[in-house]
Amino acid sequence: MSPTNLTTEQLLSIAREYWRTDRYQHLTQEPSPEDDKREARWKEVLQKVDRWHAFLADLKQALPDFTIGDGTATPDACFRCVAYPVKGRPLPPFDWVVVGCISILAPIYMLYGVEFERAGKVRLGSKVSFEPLPPQMRHPAEVFARKIEETFGVSALPREVAELPVPLVVEWKEPPETRLFHALFSNQPESVP
Structure with a gap:
């Protein structure tokens, strides 16, 4: 099935295969069938991790x-790449990073930015921005989008679809806070290296 043909209902159905509607794991301390399925999916995609590393080198x-880096972290359901402005330039009061996420569950990707305030080397707070991105983030985001589509053949998930509430527990996100983005990408988009 082509990524552009996936409906919101199909994406929600995919998410339900990998996340539960209850706190099973946290209550039982045992992996659920959904956890096992997600872990198996990670094992499958990690067999092709050389493609990911080549992609980062191309970026x-x-x-x-x-500065380009790998922001991938499990239990997220995506590979993440990050782009920071080169250090040594005069930085504004908020540092920022552009993040590109490629879902391991569906043939989709999403871009966003994170701005954070620093006190020395300590991050004090962060703000996630989806489209439209702030002006300084647009160029690296455009390059990310082009390279992701060329390399992986996936489609961008529209913001309005990503922000839909879903009745799923994704790590520590619970309804009504859980969004489709959390289930298909990351429950902590602000957590970047």
């Missing part, structure tokens, strides 16, 4: 004025 060439 470094395409964005020489940025």
Whole structure:
């Protein structure tokens, strides 16, 4: 099935295969069938991790004025790449990073930005921004989008679909706070390296 043909209902159905509607794991301390399925999916996609590393190397060439990194972390349901402005430039009061997420559950991706305030080397707070991104984040986000689509053949998930509430427990996110974004990508988008 082509990624552009996935409906919101199909995406929700995919998410339900990997996340529960209750706190099973946290109550029983045992992996649920959904946890096992998510872990099996990670094992499957990690067999092709060389493609991911080549993609990150390609991003470094395409964005020489940025520090590119791998922001992937489990139990997230995505690979994440990050782009920070090169250090040494005069920085505004808020540092920022652009994040590109490629779901391991569905053929989709999403871009967002994180701005955070620092006190020395300590991050004090963060703000996640989805489309439209602040002006300083647009160039790296455009490069991310182009490279993700070329390399992985996935489609961007529209913000309005990503923000739909879902009746699923995704790690520590519970309804009514859980969004489709959390289930298909990350329950902590603000948590970046």
